[in-house]
Amino acid sequence: MTDDAYLVLLDGTAATLGVPPVAVGELACMETPAVRAWLGAQGVTVTSSELRLVSPEETAAIPEGAERLPVPLGEEELSRLRHEMAPPSVAQLEQELLAYRSCTDGRGALLTRALAAGVPAHRIAELTGEDLAFIKAEAH
Numbered sequence: 001m002t003d004d005a006y007l008v009l010l011d012g013t014a015a016t017l018g019v020p021p022v023a024v025g026e027l028a029c030m031e032t033p034a035v036r037a038w039l040g041a042q043g044v045t046v047t048s049s050e051l052r053l054v055s056p057e058e059t060a061a062i063p064e065g066a067e068r069l070p071v072p073l074g075e076e077e078l079s080r081l082r083h084e085m086a087p088p089s090v091a092q093l094e095q096e097l098l099a100y101r102s103c104t105d106g107r108g109a110l111l112t113r114a115l116a117a118g119v120p121a122h123r124i125a126e127l128t129g130e131d132l133a134f135i136k137a138e139a140h
Helices: 012-016 033-042 056-061 075-085 088-104 107-116 121-128 132-139
Strands: 005-009 051-054 068-071
Touching (some): 051 056
Antiparallel strands (some): 005 051
16 A cells, blocks of 8 residues: 555546546646646546546555556545545545534633633533533533
8 A cells, every 4th residue: 555646547447446536626736747747648637537536545456557646645635535435325424424523623612611701511511412520620
């Protein structure tokens, strides 16, 4: 396994590997001179049906002899790629987990602000569903 994702030209049955790069959204690597030159040398565009983006975990499945180019992806870009590659049921659960994370980000700061504003700990526990002991621990 490598740490890089790969742009790969695939045809036939191998075309189910990875995803079209456009499905992942904007990728910084697609604007680099190296990627532009590689696409030009291959005679394809970013919207070509045979162009696929393969995650680092899947690079071993790239057919031998397939034209490929390693591309570094940022953490957020790699997360979007993995999300696009996931089966629909898993992708839905990933969306729910991301929503959960966004709801819990800043939780401690919110509890601290509520306590500082004078909202009683028992009321915060009632409104948030958090354990009262946890709320009281945040107060100290």
